[in-house]
Amino acid sequence: MPFFQQASTAADRVDEVFLAITAVCVVFLVLITSLMVYFVIKYNRKRHPRGEDIEGNTMLEVVWTATPTVLFLFMFYFGWTNFDYDRSVPRDAMVINVTARQWAYSFTYPNGKQTTQLFLALNKPAKMNLHSLDVIHGFYIPAFRIKEDVVPGRDNYTWFTPTKLGSFDIMCTVICGVDHANMLSKAVVVPVSDFEKWYFGGEDAPLPGQADAAAVIPLKSESPAVAVLKAKACETCHSIDGSPMVGPTFRGLYGQKHIVKEAGGAEREVVVDDAYLAKAIQDPMVETVKGYPPAMPRNPLAEGDLKQVIDLIKSLN
Template sequence: MTPTWLDTAEAVDKVFLYIFGISLILLVLITGVMVAFAIRFHRSRQPQPKEIPSSCLWLEITWTLIPTLIVLSMFWYGWQGYLSLTNVPPDALPVKAVARQWSWSFVYPGGRTSPELVVPAGRPVRIAIVSEDVLHSLYIPAFRIKKDAVPGMTTHVWFRAPETGTFDLFCTEYCGLAHASMITSVEVLSPDAFADWLQKPQPEAGLAKGRQLLEQYGCLACHSLDDSPRVGPSFAQLVEGQKRAFAQPPDTSQKVDRNYVQRSILDPASQVVQGYAAVMPAYGEKIGEQDLQILIDFLLQTADSSAGEQPTATETQP
């Protein structure tokens, strides 16, 4: 029978421990027999070789039947675990995971978004995984789940967190230059705390909304707000009126203004800052006009407010 929706970690661990236990027993048994035979039939004990029968029916039946039963038992445990991983409980919370170079975004019923996967303890969660660009893979080791995010299709996985806490979430499919930075967390809250978080309104404008959009669109995976080096230039250097030099087109420069920031978001390959590679994906079809203008306001205001506190440079762009 199909298990009654075992937790994913329990389903995987049962199969792993069973196969590991069988393998350990076989290792000890086979090694022991080898050592015993090496001692028993050593030349010093058996100076004269003895004839060995050409066949032994009971022995052949034994070493065929027992391994077959062991392998079939492994298959049975594996099949039960597979059913637990693929049969989603009907009360599972639906969450959409959006993968992009090089960040995650999670969308909840009602439209709330978060750069971290926030879930309630004790309730199953069904994740629909999509990719906006290349292959990615969602991996949460604490709950023993891993599923590829494939462009053009939706994949699914589910898990249930038994208790509150914070757990790592990785991308385990190489997806480009900043693949190692595609890390976020799973925040497991109590059911009441999760309900409060889900109903809490998100900012609609202003700096708080701008910061939330940076996280939602994955900008902070490659750009910093504090001038620390990353794959792309720091947003702290995006000071309006400053001139910056480009490697593409060669030997060109431009002052920072709203038009420049907008073009850098929608078509970043058109002007590539010196010292950086042209790896940023274009957001022309991925970001709405309202979100775009809020982002531009946030970037220019944040850079201007920090211009007097941090050293500035001209060879940067968003």
């Protein structure tokens, strides 16, 4: 059942504190509400035609100032100690570099393996070093109850120990542009043996947990140009099969006529050819295509990669 999924050691702690504070809050709310309703009925104008001007009661004021203060300090204490746990990474945690960009995550393991999904070994702590290539993102795995902002120029981190097998949603929680809602990935938790088979299995080792993550396409079987598109996250906005996404699809793009807007606001018509593609890929915001949001991040390609991508786009006609 996906509701209230607890899949990490931190999840139990968050839910414990949450349920404890919620219980106190519900008691407060019920108390206040039933008192209000009771008074409204008991001291209704019909039953109680004259009110009494009771100005206050120092004893009561002291009690209802002190009681919540003490309760609140307890709540603070439990939140703080458990948060401290969230920030204290065990020494044996595997360090995985998370790179966030508009609008995709990629994960780099200590041995250099790179993936677009996060593969984890069951019951083994893992530390995420979070880096952003453009704007702030929020690295969030609800089932693990962990979240940390990925801030450009800073070295943020988070850690967790997965306690359940399966695949869990990874999301982005800080508004990062048009495709913010599709900046998704999966955390795939597999038994230690499966993980090690993949991790130590050389470049061609099959990805673990295939049953859970049917969507995973191994990188190696693709053409080099598609690999570039994946690595640079182009495919999060541009499809190669013609389906509409944030940016124009690459299918049939070559040779089309587009209206582009220059930085000054002037519009002109261009034909999509090699020169235009090179310019539009390397420096996307100089001219933006009418009808699409001006949202493409600057993410230049190496000379060789650029040629491969342009050839791929040509071949899609």
